[in-house]
Amino acid sequence: xTTIPRATIVIPAHNEGERLKTGFxxxxxxxxxxxxxxxxxxxxxxxxxxxxxxxxxxxxxxxxLPHGKLLSLERNQGKGAxxxxxxxxxxTPLVIFTDADFAIDPRQFPEMLDALVMHRLCVGSRALKGYxxxxxxxxxxxxxxxxxxxxxxxxxxxxxxxxxxxxxxxxWAKVLFHLVSTQRFAFDVELLVRASSLGVNPFEVSVDWRxxxxxxxxxxxxxxxxxxxxxxxxxxxxxxxxxxxxxxxxLTLQEISEACYRASLIATPLVTGRSGERTLLAVGLSxxxxxxxxxxxxREFKTGxxxxxxLPEIRYARSIELxxxxx
Numbered sequence: 001x002t003t004i005p006r007a008t009i010v011i012p013a014h015n016e017g018e019r020l021k022t023g024f025x026x027x028x029x030x031x032x033x034x035x036x037x038x039x040x041x042x043x044x045x046x047x048x049x050x051x052x053x054x055x056x057x058x059x060x061x062x063x064x065l066p067h068g069k070l071l072s073l074e075r076n077q078g079k080g081a082x083x084x085x086x087x088x089x090x091x092t093p094l095v096i097f098t099d100a101d102f103a104i105d106p107r108q109f110p111e112m113l114d115a116l117v118m119h120r121l122c123v124g125s126r127a128l129k130g131y132x133x134x135x136x137x138x139x140x141x142x143x144x145x146x147x148x149x150x151x152x153x154x155x156x157x158x159x160x161x162x163x164x165x166x167x168x169x170x171x172w173a174k175v176l177f178h179l180v181s182t183q184r185f186a187f188d189v190e191l192l193v194r195a196s197s198l199g200v201n202p203f204e205v206s207v208d209w210r211x212x213x214x215x216x217x218x219x220x221x222x223x224x225x226x227x228x229x230x231x232x233x234x235x236x237x238x239x240x241x242x243x244x245x246x247x248x249x250x251l252t253l254q255e256i257s258e259a260c261y262r263a264s265l266i267a268t269p270l271v272t273g274r275s276g277e278r279t280l281l282a283v284g285l286s287x288x289x290x291x292x293x294x295x296x297x298x299r300e301f302k303t304g305x306x307x308x309x310x311l312p313e314i315r316y317a318r319s320i321e322l323x324x325x326x327x
Contacts, residue, residue, distance in 0.1 A: 003039040004327045005067045007094035007113060008170075012082035014048040016100040017057040023102035024061045030106040041109075042067035046086040049076035080180065080187025087170075087177045088284035091267040091325040095173050099164035105208050112167045112205055119203035120172045121195050123158065124165030126209045155196040158204065161188050165207055171269045171322045172200065175314060178283040179239050182232075194239075199315045243290040244271065244279040244309040245297055253323060256280065259300035260324030265293050267325040271309065272318045279309055280323070 013020055027043075030036045043065055045058035055072055062068025071089055073082060083097050094116050098104055104124055115122040166188070168176070176198070182190040192202060247256055247270070260268060260280065269281045280297060282290035291306060298304045314320070 003066070005042040005092050006040045007096060007116075007167075008042040008044050008090045008092045010044045010046065010083060010086035010090065010095060010097040011100055012046045012048055012079050012086065012097070013050065013054050013058065013100045014076055014079070014082070015050045015052045015054060017050075017053040019101040020045070020054065020057050020061060023100050026102040027106045030109065033107060035107040036109045039066055042069070042092055044068075044086050044089060045070050046082040047072040048079070048082040049073050078183035078187075079185055080190075081183040083187065084177045084180060084284070087173050090170050090173070091322075091327055093170055093322060093327075094167065095170045096165070096167040098166075103209055104163070104165035105210075108165075108205075108207050112165070115203055115205050116167050116169060120169050120200050121176075121202045122167045122205050123160075123192075123202045124163040124207040124209075125158065125160045125204040126163055126207060127159035155193060158192065158202065161192060163207065163209070165205075166191075167205075170267070171320045174267075174269050174283045174322075175242070175281065175320065176200070178242060178281075181240070197315075198311060239311075241287060242281055242283070242309040242311075242314070243287060243294060244281045244307060245294040245301075246305045246307070247278045247280055248301055248303055249278075251301070253321075257323040257325070259297055261326075263293065263296035263300055265297055265324055267322055269320050270323045271314065271320050273313060274316060274318055276318070279307075279313075281309060 011020075011023070027036060031038050043062055045062065045068075047055045047058060047070065055070060058070045062070060069089075071086060073085065086097065087095060094113065096109075096112055098106075108124075112122055112124070162185070176191055176194050179194040180187055180190045195202060251259075253270075256270065256278075260266070265280070265282060269283060271279045271281060273279070280294070282293050285293060294306045298306065
């Protein structure tokens with residue numbers, strides 16, 4: 001009998017066929033030591049429009065696992081966009097995203113899972129044990145300067161916003177990434193800013209890390225891009241709207257999940273408000289697609305009202321859980 005996975009590791013990759021092999025070897029080593037249970041962990045590679053053999057390598061690697069999947073984007077959109085697409089495809093209760101090379105030692109997987117039991121958003125921090133030092137002094141200086149700017153112009157106070165090891169309860173991950181529009185390397189910062197606006201405080205998990213050569217970060221060009229994204233996030237006044245469908249009180253969670261699955265609204269957040277009212281969200285979709293999708297669910301319910309769900313409703317919700325999942 002196949003074991004139901006508890007968590008999914010999302011790995012974005014762009015022209016990283018060789019680094020995928022290196023990272024996968026580290027993952028298997030952690031599994032052999034009992035630090036990662038591959039029976040209860042799914043791997044989701046997101047090929048961000050690669051021109052090399054990334055997709056073929058990823059497909060070969062997941063063929064060695066009980067739970068693995070490859071999602072391919074037609075063109076290169078950026079790391080943030082790839083992670084976002086991956087998040088919306090996740091069906092397990094917990095999700096972690098990391099880099100192709102597993103520069104963060106995957107043997108630290110249990111600490112992240114334990115933290116996610118109590119916290120909605122957990123971030124790996126290399127800075128808790130000291131400064132983050134990269135392979136060159138220039139990159140280290142650029143990283144520290146960017147972090148100082150982030151802390152000075154936003155609500156984010158972490159000393160390591162760019163660590164490639166972040167975990168979330170999937171229901172919250174899907175809400176947060178619906179609000180994130182940064183497509184490239186600075187998406188982590190916008191994620192943390194949106195989380196702060198919803199009262200989701202990140203919990204730091206200390207991690208061991210080694211700098212692996214071969215990064216696709218272009219120091220000059222990408223640093224300027226990240227600064228531009230930071231300025232946009234800071235000045236943004238309009239966020240994508242969240243559309244939801246009020247669900248009938250008489251329905252059980254199982255009945256709601258089954259209706260969602262039949263209407264192809266897979267693994268979506270269900271918000272329970274302070275007074276017990278429940279609203280089904282359609283995330284990661286344009287407003288027109290969200291409206292059509294919720295209309296299909298409404299036909300399953302035979303009642304309900306499609307409406308805009310406000311951010312205060314999310315912030316002060318009693319709970320947000322995942323429904324309509326295969327698991």
